[in-house]
Structure formats: C-alpha cells, structure tokens
Amino acid sequence: xxxxxxxxxxxxxxxxxxxxxxxxxxxxxxxxxxxxxxxxxxxxxxxxxxxxxxxxxxxxxxxxxxxxxxxxxxxxxxxxxxxxxxxxxxxxxxxxxxxxxxxxxxxxxxxxxxxxxxxxxxxxxxxxxxxxxxxxxxxxxxxxxxxxxxxxxxxxxxxxxxxxxxxxxxxxxxxxxxxxxxxxxxxxxxxxxxxxxxxxxxxxxxxxxxxxxxxxxxxxxxxxxxxxxxxxxxxxxxxxxxxxxxxxxxxxxxxxxxxxxxxxxxxxxxxxxxxxxxxxxxxxxxxxxxxxxxxxxxxxxxxxxxxxxxxxxxxxxxxxxxxxxxxxxxxxxxxxxxxxxxxxxxxxxxxxxxxxxxxxxxxxxxxxxxxxxxxxxxxxxxxxxxxxxxxxxxxxxxxxxxxxxxxxxxxxxxxxxxxxxxxxxxxxxxxxxxxxxxxxxxxxxxxxxxxxxxxxxxxxxxxxxxxxxxxxxxxxxxxxxxxxxxxxxxxxxxxxxxxxxxxxxxxxxxxxxxxxxxxxxxxxxxxxxxxxxxxxxxxxxxxxxx
Amino acid sequence: xxxxxxxxxxxxxxxxxxxxxxxxxxxxxxxxxxxxxxxxxxxxxxxxxxxxxxxxxxxxxxxxxxxxxxxxxxxxxxxxxxxxxxxxxxxxxxxxxxxxxxxxxxxxxxxxxxxxxxxxxxxxxxxxxxxxxxxxxxxxxxxxxxxxxxxxxxxxxxxxxxxxxxxxxx
Numbered sequence: 001x002x003x004x005x006x007x008x009x010x011x012x013x014x015x016x017x018x019x020x021x022x023x024x025x026x027x028x029x030x031x032x033x034x035x036x037x038x039x040x041x042x043x044x045x046x047x048x049x050x051x052x053x054x055x056x057x058x059x060x061x062x063x064x065x066x067x068x069x070x071x072x073x074x075x076x077x078x079x080x081x082x083x084x085x086x087x088x089x090x091x092x093x094x095x096x097x098x099x100x101x102x103x104x105x106x107x108x109x110x111x112x113x114x115x116x117x118x119x120x121x122x123x124x125x126x127x128x129x130x131x132x133x134x135x136x137x138x139x140x141x142x143x144x145x146x147x148x149x150x151x152x153x154x155x156x157x158x159x160x161x162x163x164x165x166x167x168x169x170x171x172x173x174x175x176x177x178x179x180x181x182x183x184x185x186x187x188x189x190x191x192x193x194x195x196x197x198x199x200x201x202x203x204x205x206x207x208x209x210x211x212x213x214x215x216x217x218x219x220x221x222x223x224x225x226x227x228x229x230x231x232x233x234x235x236x237x238x239x240x241x242x243x244x245x246x247x248x249x250x251x252x253x254x255x256x257x258x259x260x261x262x263x264x265x266x267x268x269x270x271x272x273x274x275x276x277x278x279x280x281x282x283x284x285x286x287x288x289x290x291x292x293x294x295x296x297x298x299x300x301x302x303x304x305x306x307x308x309x310x311x312x313x314x315x316x317x318x319x320x321x322x323x324x325x326x327x328x329x330x331x332x333x334x335x336x337x338x339x340x341x342x343x344x345x346x347x348x349x350x351x352x353x354x355x356x357x358x359x360x361x362x363x364x365x366x367x368x369x370x371x372x373x374x375x376x377x378x379x380x381x382x383x384x385x386x387x388x389x390x391x392x393x394x395x396x397x398x399x400x401x402x403x404x405x406x407x408x409x410x411x412x413x414x415x416x417x418x419x420x421x422x423x424x425x426x427x428x429x430x431x432x433x434x435x436x437x438x439x440x441x442x443x444x445x446x447x448x449x450x451x452x453x454x455x456x457x458x459x460x461x462x463x464x465x466x467x468x469x470x471x472x473x474x475x476x477x478x479x480x481x482x483x484x485x486x487x488x489x490x491x492x493x494x495x496x497x498x499x500x501x502x503x504x505x506x507x508x509x510x511x512x513x514x515x516x517x518x519x520x521x522x523x524x525x526x527x528x529x530x531x532x533x534x535x536x537x538x539x540x541x542x543x544x545x546x
Numbered sequence: 547x548x549x550x551x552x553x554x555x556x557x558x559x560x561x562x563x564x565x566x567x568x569x570x571x572x573x574x575x576x577x578x579x580x581x582x583x584x585x586x587x588x589x590x591x592x593x594x595x596x597x598x599x600x601x602x603x604x605x606x607x608x609x610x611x612x613x614x615x616x617x618x619x620x621x622x623x624x625x626x627x628x629x630x631x632x633x634x635x636x637x638x639x640x641x642x643x644x645x646x647x648x649x650x651x652x653x654x655x656x657x658x659x660x661x662x663x664x665x666x667x668x669x670x671x672x673x674x675x676x677x678x679x680x681x682x683x684x685x686x687x688x689x690x691x692x693x694x695x696x697x698x699x700x701x702x703x704x705x706x707x708x709x710x711x712x713x714x715x716x
Contacts (some may be wrong), residue, residue, distance in 0.1 A: 199627035232680070
C-alpha cells in the first residue's frame with residue numbers, strides 16, 4: 001500500500017522554515033546574476049523574477065543544481081513599438097514553492113540560451129516556442145521542429161501578433177514526411193511506424209518504433225497532429241468565451257483546464273470567488289478525477305484482455321457520468337466552471353444523493369480490488385511492465401499519477417494547496433515500483449482519496465452565492481494558476497489586453513511532461529505491450545498539441 | 547475465481563432495451579435497425595472512428611457505446627481497426643490542418659459504398675475552434691458528409707439515435 005503517502009494538512013507557505021525560492025535567489029545573487037522582483041499580484045502562486053535574456057541558461061543550471069523541477073516554459077509577443085519585443089517565461093518548482101523567470105527580448109533580439117541542457121523536460125516546450133514565435137534557444141540539444149508540421153512555413157510564426165489568425169494555408173496541407181526520426185541500424189533492427197490514425201477509438205499521433213524481434217529498442221513520438229491553434233484563437237476572447245475554449249483543451253480534463261483558466265483570469269482581475277462556488281469546483285474536479293480513473297483502470301485491464309474488469313469499471317464509470325448529468329446537467333461536466341464561480345448549483349437533494357453514491361462506489365471498489373489483486377494472469381501482465389525509474393521521472397518533471405507511481409509524492413492539493421483543498425485533508429497516493437501495476441494502483445488509491453475529499457467538501461458546503469460579479473481587469477493584467485487536474489499539475493498563464501479581452505492564453509497540460517516518459521519506460525518491453533504501457537500513462541494528445 | 551462469478555451473478559445484465567432511453571420515435575427506428583443492418587449489411591456494420599482533431603470529449607462518449615448499458619454490438623455494429631473494413635467513418639473534431647491529409651487517406655482507403663458521419667459540434671460546424679491557420683473547420687470542408695450528430699459531446703444515446711436515423715433513412 002501507500003507507505004510513502006503521509007497525510008498532512010497543508011500549511012500556508014509562510015510557515016515554511018526553509019524557503020527554496022529565497023535560497024535560489026540568494027544563489028543567483030552570489031553568482032552575480034541581476035534579478036528584479038516584479039510585482040504583479042496575479043502571478044502570486046509563483047515569485048516573479050525578471051532576469052536578463054543572457055542569464056536564461058545560467059539560472060536554469062543553478063536551479064537544476066538546487067533540485068528544482070522545470071514546470072513549464074512559454075513566450076509572449078508584447079508589442080512591436082519601436083521594434084518587436086518578446087517576453088520569455090519559465091516556471092520552476094521545489095517543495096511546492098514556485099518561481100517564474102521572465103526575460104524581455106528587446107530591439108530585435110531573437111536568441112536566448114536554452115534551459116533544456118539542464119532540464120530535459122524543457123526540450124519540446126522550447127522547440128514549440130521556437131516554431132510558434134521564432135525565438136532561438138542557443139545550445140538546445142535538438143534542432144528539429146516540434147509543433148510545426150506543414151500547415152505553415154519555417155519563416156512564419158503563428159503566435160506572433162502580426163500573424164493573421166487565418167494564416168496562409170494550402171488547399172490541402174501535405175503530410176509531414178520530412179521529419180528526421182532517429183534511426184537505429186544493425187542486424188535484425190527494423191522500424192514500425194504507427195499512426196497518426198490509430199486502430200482504436202483514440203486520438204491521433206505518430207509512434208516510430210525501432211525493434212529487434214519483439215523487443216522495443218527505441219520509441220520516438222511525433223505529436224502535434226491535433227494542433228488546433230488554441231492559443232491563437234484565444235486572443236480577443238472575453239472571459240466567458242475563454243472559459244468555454246479552456247474546457248475543450250482536453251475534453252477529459254474539462255473541469256481541470258476551465259478551473260485553471262478561470263483562476264488565472266480571476267487572479268488577474270482580482271475577483272473573489274464565493275466560498276460555495278469554490279467547494280463546488282472542488283467537487284467537480286474530484287468527480288472528473290474519479291470518472292477518468294475508473295475509465296483508465298477498465299481500459300488497462302481491457303488491453304490485457306481481462307474483459308471482466310473492463311466491463312465492471314466501464315459500468316461504474318457510466319453510472320458515475322449519469323449522476324453528473326442528473327446533478328450538474330452534463331455528463332463530462334463541461335462549462336460548469338465559469339469566471340467568478342460555477343454555472344450550476346448543487347441542490348440539497350443532490351448533495352444528499354451524492355453522499356449515498358460515495359458509499360456505493362466505495363463498496364463496489366472494495367469488492368473489485370481483491371479480484372484484480374488475486375488474478376495471476378492480470379498481475380503477470382502488469383507487474384514489471386513499463387517501469388519508469390524515479391530518477392527518470394524526476395529528470396523529465398513527470399506529474400500526477402505517473403510521477404506518484406514512481407515514488408514522487410507531489411500533489412498541489414496538499415503541497416501548494418488552494419481553496420477548497422487548503423481547509424480539508426488530502427491524502428495523495430504514492431507507489432514506488434513505477435510499473436503499469438503501480439500506475440493502476442495509484443489510480444485506485446486516488447479514487448478512494450477523492451471519495452474522502454468529496455465527502456469532506458459535501459460536509460463543508462455552506463450557503464451563499466455561486467458566482468461573483470466580473471470586474472474588467474486593467475490592460476496588461478496577468479494571471480498565473482496552478483491546479484491539480486486528474487493527470488497532474490495544470491499550469492495556466494493569462495494576460496489581458498484592452499477592453500478586458502484575452503491577449504495571451506497558455507495552458508500547460510501535465511501530458512507535456514508525461515509523454516516523454518512513455519519513450520523511456522517502453523525500453524526493453526515487447527511491442528505488443530505498447531498499448532498497455534501507453535494506456536497506463538494516458539497522455540492527452542489534444543492537451544499537448546493545443 | 548469464485549469471486550468473479552459471484553460478482554457477475556450479482557451485477558446481472560445491465561444492458562438497457564433501446565426504449566429505456568429513447569423517445570417513441572427512436573424506439574420505432576430501433577426496431578428497424580436490426581432489420582436494416584441484417585438486410586443491407588448481412589447483419590454486420592463496421593464503423594471506423596477517426597479523430598481528426600477533437601478535444602477527446604467525443605471519443606469518451608463513443609467509447610461509452612461499447613459499455614454494457616448501450617452495448618452497440620448487439621445491433622450488429624462493431625468498431626473496426628482499419629478503414630478497409632469500414633462501412634461508416636465516424637469523424638470527430640474540427641479537422642486540424644495537420645490531420646487533413648490523414649483524413650483524406652482514410653476516406654480513400656474505405657471501400658465504396660461508404661458513409662461519413664460527422665460527430666460532435668466541432669465536426670458539424672467547427673465548434674469553438676472554427677477555421678484558422680491550424681484548423682480546416684467542419685469535416686464537410688474536407689470530405690463529403692452524409693450525416694451529422696451534434697452535441698458537445700453528443701451523449702451515447704444521441705450517438706445511438708443518430709446512427710439509427712442514418713440507417714433508417716437510407
């Protein structure tokens with residue numbers, strides 16, 4: 001069981017005896033790196049620090065040396081007067097404390113040192129920024145493009161404000177044939193190309209296997225197929241419209257991404273969300289977590305042909321979604337979280353029924369767990385399959401159940417708690433083995449933990465309004481939000497333009513850091529176990545590609 | 547092992563008759579469905595699902611059609627792994643430009659006669675995403691569409707109803 005999980009009530013950050021962010025900034029000072037504290041209240045979950053672009057790589061090196069995690073990197077086009085200016089940002093975390101590095105690239109400066117040599121997790125994000133903004137990261141280990149296929153050319157940069165939303169597309173965008181995959185050569189080595197269209201009911205992406213016999217020698221992912229220009233089409237939207245778009249960043253994480261976007265907007269606009277709405281948001285997020293984990297557990301079992309569990313868990317998921325529909329009006333809970341609160345109240349009858357539902361689901365799970373645990377043919381396929389070592393998970397910055405199955409006991413709901421989690425007990429699950437079985441067991445434990453959370457939230461549900469009046473923020477107001485979605489930490493950055501409309505929206509799904517883990521954990525496994533390993537990680541294609 | 551049998555016995559059959567979640571009109575269509583599939587497709591209708599750029603919400607609900615409550619296979623409908631085995635293409639999402647060529651390839655690979663069903667609001671009219679440098683908009687902008695099932699996402703019963711209507715109308 002979860003020997004590593006230490007339930008504790010989250011402490012406000014001011015009680016930290018040792019502040020890793022202060023320690024890092026002191027180190028910057030000792031190394032002669034000039035820093036400026038910036039003072040945007042909307043960025044408050046992180047400590048915003050302005051540095052010179054030339055120090056971009058050096059700060060990453062020092063942060064890596066101090067054991068920080070790279071939690072996301074993006075850029076913004078902040079104007080063309082007198083010349084193009086860009087703002088590069090990257091977020092770093094240690095012990096639940098966040099620092100947001102910011103560097104302004106002025107006067108047609110287009111280069112800054114890469115952070116990827118010290119943080120492998122930064123690799124794809126920096127390539128993405130390069131493709132979308134035309135910023136070059138000096139010293140980056142991989143010169144290949146990432147986000148761009150063939151829908152725009154190498155000298156077009158869609159996230160620059162001067163680039164038209166409609167772009168200059170061809171009648172038919174050609175396939176991306178020229179991408180240079182890594183080649184493995186030698187006697188008996190062969191390649192298997194898979195995708196973008198997969199055999200099941202799943203999202204598109206390309207996997208390139210190099211195999212010897214049945215054993216996977218190497219796997220390379222090529223994503224970006226479902227890039228829909230979410231960041232670009234967010235520009236100019238009002239808050240309600242942005243929330244709807246955020247709810248479709250990744251359909252299975254509709255509550256998580258909408259909550260993150262709304263929190264970022266609320267921080268920027270200094271809107272206080274009513275208590276009752278916060279509690280309902282927590283209930284919605286935990287219901288989303290449980291629904292997805294039920295689906296995943298069934299799907300993992302299905303991938304090793306244990307049909308009994310597949311049907312049982314899809315039955316539980318269906319009943320759970322039907323309750324979503326009757327209590328909140330939508331099976332997947334889309335558009336229930338809105339700027340300033342929630343769109344749908346929870347009636348007292350529904351709250352009472354939900355309390356009964358929690359007991360019902362717990363009983364079902366108690367019955368099913370020993371059946372899974374005692375089934376040798378199931379465990380034989382899951383145990384030791386797709387092992388992700390803790391060191392690899394840390395280096396890549398893995399999140400959520402993928403990290404927690406590899407011994408990384410990090411959960412925003414406890415370690416950087418936000419309302420309503422700051423007033424209740426959260427028990428993150430944690431396992432050490434890092435295999436498919438561990439990722440299944442973490443999910444199982446997390447369902448129990450979420451049932452415990454919903455029960456506490458239902459008890460603390462007070463009376464009152466469910467939505468605050470919106471207040472139009474000043475032009476340039478920024479917001480940063482961190483939310484523990486069902487896949488793990490979601491980061492969301494928002495900057496408002498004039499008239500209260502969105503100028504920049506960047507949602508960072510946890511899949512960004514979990515997809516690279518799949519490339520590592522598949523090593524040495526057999527090709528037929530790939531669907532199983534893939535399902536156990538279950539990255540979002542849409543949430544990654546945006 | 548006994549525990550498995552005990553659980554199966556106690557849960558019983560949860561599959562719902564079509565009338566439990568459809569209106570009378572749909573019930574009538576439901577009665578005709580099996581006949582239509584039996585007659586036109588020798589009792590077996592193959593569906594190939596293509597995500598051409600969706601947020602994955604539609605996929606979750608299409609997946610649900612296979613759970614024990616809806617049990618799509620009882621009508622002779624099954625999801626196939628290759629477009630070459632398909633009678634119907636279910637296409638979700640606005641078609642991203644990066645998926646445009648792949649969707650055209652799948653369309654060409656499916657044997658005639660074939661029907662394309664655009665599933666979800668995005669596939670129907672572009673939804674929240676519309677047309678842009680990255681998105682071709684609705685499925686109809688890329689391949690000919692024979693039927694549309696709206697919803698964000700359409701619930702399993704809407705999907706079932708949409709499929710039944712398509713077959714009944716042809």
